[in-house]
Each structure stands twice: as C-alpha cells, then as structure tokens.
Amino acid sequence: MEGEAKKKRELHLTFAEMAERSISKRFRSKLWSPFVSAIKTYRMIDAGDKIAVCISGGKDSMLLAKMMQMLHRYTEKPFELKFLVMDPGYNPQNREKIEANAERLEIPITIFETDIFEQTDKVEHSPCYVCARMRRGHLYSQARKLGCNKIALGHHFSDVIETTVMSMFYASQLQGMLPMLRSQNYPGMTLIRPLYKIHEDDIIAWSRANNLNFIQCACRFTEKNFENEDGSGSSKRQEVKEIIRKLKRDNPNIEKSIFNSLHAVCIETFPGFKANGKPHSFLERFDEENSELS
Template sequence: MSYIIKPPKLLLRRVGRAIADYTMINAGDRILLGLSGGKDSLSLLQILAHLQRYGPIPFELSALTVDPQIPGFDPSPLKSYLADLGIQYFYETQAIMDEAQKHLQGKSFCAYCARMKRGIMYRIAREQDYNVLALAQHLDDLAESFLMSALYSGRLQTMKANYTNNTGDVRVIRPLVYVRERQTLEFAKTAQLPVIVDNCPACFTAPTQRTHVKALLANEEDLHKDVFQNLLHAMRPLMVK
C-alpha cells in the first residue's frame, strides 16, 4: 500500500506552474521540506512526493520538523507517518519558548520562534548537504504579508518565491505561492492527512495584525472575487529577488 496520495489536478497544476515560473527545482536538487505538521506543509509533502515519483525532474526529498517544546503542541506522531511514507525524516527539539522568555524583552514571540526555527532548518540543511529548503506558505500568506507590510510598515514587500539565503549556501523555495489556503485545507481533509493541531498559547492569547488582515481580505473577496488574483499580479515583481 502506498501512503503517497495523488493531489487534486488543480493543486498539482498550480504548484507545477509556480515551480516552472520561478525555476524552483533543478535536476539533482536535494530538497529539505520544513514540516510543521499543519495542513499546508503536509499538503506540500504529498505534492513533492508525488512530483518526485512522477514528475520529469529528478530530485531528492527529505523532511524536517522542529519541535519547539511548547505545551499543547506535539508533532511527534509525524515520525511514524514519515516512516510509512518512506521519506527520510529529521526531528529536532529545542525549548524555544523557555529561551524566548529569557531573551524577548517585549518583542513578538511568533517572530522569535520563526527565526529560531529557520536557523535550525538552515543548520540541518548544511549538515546533511541539502541545497534547497522548501517552505509551505501559500498565496493567502503572501497576500497577508503584502498588506501588513504596506499598512503597518509603509513598505511594498512580501515573501519571495525562490531566493538564496544571506550566506549563499541554501536556496529557499515556496511551491505553494499560487495555491489558496482553502485548497490545502480541502486536500488535507479529503486525504485525511495527520494534521497536528497547533495550540501555542503565545499565538492565540490575543488578536494579531495578521488575524485582522486575514479577516479584511476575506471580506473583500466576498465583495470582489478577483481580489487574490489581482494581489498576485501586483506582488509578482516583489516575489523575485
């Protein structure tokens, strides 16, 4: 029995187009996927595993989970899932919340946690000789980041689709940049992917700017169905290095 599930055609088409548009995957790439256990990263895991098996470009695929040891969040069940998929898996633990309480001094825990996780992912990629780090942010994430940057920082920027990190040794790709969040949600439900519920108290104690912008975008999309495609058109120059 294969645990690799064929994603819907529309999902594959949008990922395939993004990979081609931004030259995300080259022959011989060793790709390390940042796997949080959420619907987006689990969907991307299945998509990349399918493309590795049936796509025209040969590449290697492994996954990495960083367990921040936060109460209410336990991604350890992913270990058996990745074993069933037959995909090499790295599992790193670090007490990020404990460290944050010592060093934050009023700054955002979410930003600190993301920065710490990214540093761990870069380290594992280097140690294990992976040249590409795949992340699972989707079009909704890019649109939210774009509006947050414009509204609250006065800058026009969003996440890049494909770029090389500052030290020049790891390339970061986001194959879901054309995919809507509702697509990964539907795929995760239909395929019964083992989504790990994130109950981080630091993320849910108060509304955030991102929560507000997400609601704003949802309201605008109810009124104007092309909002996200228009935003994608506006963001394209910002998605390349």
C-alpha cells in the same frame, strides 16, 4: 463492471496512496497543477538539487511534503529530498500527532530537537518574530549538515497576499514575499516556496477530504489562541484575513488582483522605493532627466 473493478482497486490502496490520488485527481486543478506551475515558472528545482522539505506539522508543510515526494517520484529531473522536522519544544500530544500524520502519509521524516520555545517564552517584545528567525536559522543549519542546497517551506498564495497587505497596513511599506531567494547568512543555500500559487482554502479542503487533522502553531504563546482550521488566531494576520474575506464578497478576484500586481510593479510611479536596502526617491530620476534636457 468497470465501477466495481475501480472500487476493488481502491480497497487495496494505502491511506497515503488515497491521499496522493486525491491530489492528482480530485484536487488536481487546485493543488497539483498550481504546484507544478510555480516550480516551473520560478525555476525552483534544478537537476542534482538536494532539498530539505521543512515540516512544522501543520497542513501546509505536510501537503508540501507529500507533493514534493510525488514530484520526486514522477519527475524526469533527478533531485534528492530530506523531510526535516524541527521540534522546538512541542508538547507530547503535538509531537505524537506530527509523527502519526507522517506515518499515515508515508513520509520518512528526520526529527531534530531545539529549545526555541523555552527561549522565546522569555521574550517580552515580538516573540513570534524572534521565534520565526530562530526556527529559520536552525533549519538552514540542519539542512546544511545534511548536505542540502535548498530548503522548501510551506508558504502559500494566501500567505503572499496577507503579507503584502500587512506590510502596507502595519509596517508602512510595500513588501512582497518572493517565491525563491538566496540565503544571505548561509552561502550556497536557497529557499523555495513551491505552494506559492496554492490557496489556503484548497489546502483546508484537501485536509478535510482525507480526514486529516494537523497541529496549529503549537507554541506556548499562541496555542491557546488558535481556534480555526486555517491557523488564524488573535493577530494582525487574522485581522488581514478578515479584511480580505469581506472584500472578496464584493470582488471575488481581489486576491488574484493583488497577486498579479506583485508581478507588475511600476517603479516609475512610486515616489520612493528601496533597492538592496538603500532608499531611493523619484527625485533622483527627475533630476537626471532635467540635467539631460539642460
């Protein structure tokens, strides 16, 4: 009888309510718990915050929007939300898909237009880098117009790991991705990454479980290259994804080890490092120690 009553209750749930239930029940340990943990651990939200949740239309930002909506509903700490969608020049099909998914998930989005794709289409070198910077600038600007003091982006655990490895392999530096940082160009604005502890594979599993189909990058430069549900294509990031996948076969905990190492950096063992944009050498400390002994 109890099972039949449960089925009857589920029949009256909307699609959005079913998606929320999957987050809080089936995927609680993989999605909801690490989401709440990241927000608490890194103190991302304060009472009175007005947060612009930035939605690109992909799986990560849509899940972020849904969980921020749930948190807003259940938390005892009052804050406001704006669900912000920037259209950088999507084709009609992708624009419609974003709007349809938002409607199905009952996320009240605010859309604003830009011509970023048109501008970056003319860029010969590093168009993705230029596009990312322009997107960030437009989002900060629009969030400020809406009176927000924080913007939330959908970068997840896997992004953190891949960015760290990419910086070492291709940029000759050790650089991480912070869960929260203040904007240098927009005083009073803070960026937060609430999916910081959530694995991309678990986001994909949630999407599949709810039969959700999201857009990929969708820009003119890369949309033809995107073949996989994880948004990977012909890029350095994809190369790193493949490297990590291969390493995980022998060491399933390698991502966790990389993530934990970012929280336990031993500066004293590095021959060089940067602080506030200024390079430093271990020789500075070595000379200081030597002068103290003299």
